[in-house]
Amino acid sequence: MTDRETEQVSAESALYVFAVCRLPDPTAFAGLPGVAVGEALRRLRFGELTAIVQTVRAADFTDEAWQARMADRGELERYARAHHDVVSAAAASCPTVPLPMATLYHGEERAQQALLAETERFLAALRRTADHSEWGVKVYTAAPAVSVPARTRPATSPGSSRPTPGAGLAYLERKRGAQARRERRHEDSLRLAETVDAAFQGLAAAGRRLRLHVPETTGTSHVQVLNATYLVAEHRAAELGPLTRALQESTGARIDVSGPWVPYSFVGEV
Amino acid sequence: MEREVVPWDNPEPLRGPVGVPLVDLLDRVLATGVVVSGDLVIAIADVPLVRLSLHALLSSVNERVPAPWADGGPL
Numbered sequence: 001m002t003d004r005e006t007e008q009v010s011a012e013s014a015l016y017v018f019a020v021c022r023l024p025d026p027t028a029f030a031g032l033p034g035v036a037v038g039e040a041l042r043r044l045r046f047g048e049l050t051a052i053v054q055t056v057r058a059a060d061f062t063d064e065a066w067q068a069r070m071a072d073r074g075e076l077e078r079y080a081r082a083h084h085d086v087v088s089a090a091a092a093s094c095p096t097v098p099l100p101m102a103t104l105y106h107g108e109e110r111a112q113q114a115l116l117a118e119t120e121r122f123l124a125a126l127r128r129t130a131d132h133s134e135w136g137v138k139v140y141t142a143a144p145a146v147s148v149p150a151r152t153r154p155a156t157s158p159g160s161s162r163p164t165p166g167a168g169l170a171y172l173e174r175k176r177g178a179q180a181r182r183e184r185r186h187e188d189s190l191r192l193a194e195t196v197d198a199a200f201q202g203l204a205a206a207g208r209r210l211r212l213h214v215p216e217t218t219g220t221s222h223v224q225v226l227n228a229t230y231l232v233a234e235h236r237a238a239e240l241g242p243l244t245r246a247l248q249e250s251t252g253a254r255i256d257v258s259g260p261w262v263p264y265s266f267v268g269e270v
Numbered sequence: 271m272e273r274e275v276v277p278w279d280n281p282e283p284l285r286g287p288v289g290v291p292l293v294d295l296l297d298r299v300l301a302t303g304v305v306v307s308g309d310l311v312i313a314i315a316d317v318p319l320v321r322l323s324l325h326a327l328l329s330s331v332n333e334r335v336p337a338p339w340a341d342g343g344p345l
Contacts, residue, residue, distance in 0.1 A: 073292075080292065081290075261298065264299065
């Protein structure tokens, strides 16, 4: 960033872009606050598409401002939900391509120019996600994560005529047992994830695996083994419930399904 | 889509629908979508520093995930 640009950032307003749509209904998001005080959300036409935008203070959206926001859970949540509200409201009124949180331009002209250059990708994303929704699927192991180290009796070494194998050997075998159990649990988890993923892929148009959530964020002692998301045609969404219940019965795992989401995860790969 | 906007018990100006766990929301609003290069913040989720602090944040978040179907979804 040049000095001139830095000056602009502190002095000027910027344009926050929430989403790109085909012919959005302005009443759909009229009542939403967006991410700035006192500035209405509005439409910005570029070529055959329309962006949902809001004027914000550039100083509120510098890299440093975002770093600070990222470190504050409450702030991050407020912005994430505000962004999501606008995207969801837009998507409820027309086919919508969500943009990632914090996509900003120096002004209308810059935004139009940049977005116009991406028109083909937006159109491809709209084609891909038309009449589809995104559904999140999270799978947790049936047993809580706490492993009770069962005291396995050390197996007597075959053919050994010596009276006692000694503490060293017993320790080693106990360790081996624990290791084997860990590996078995790991394999079971992978198999469970594969089984559920394959089943959902079967009815989805596309699927993606997301990063697994650490136990502290899931609010459960059960281990998350799959965090995936699927692009599902609207006419097949009714199959998700029965499929989930069948999988829960056959695997014993806990399966959380969320949705329908605006297809955030399926507009970036086109 | 998450069509129903429920008042969110938080200070103005931002509010949002309740019920969508933050971790799931962040999985989507940060890392995905059509990545276009903005002028001010360029693809924040791609900046390693941000990812790092975000990871640290998420690791300390004690997010309560509602039971399945608690959102009153169509399932």
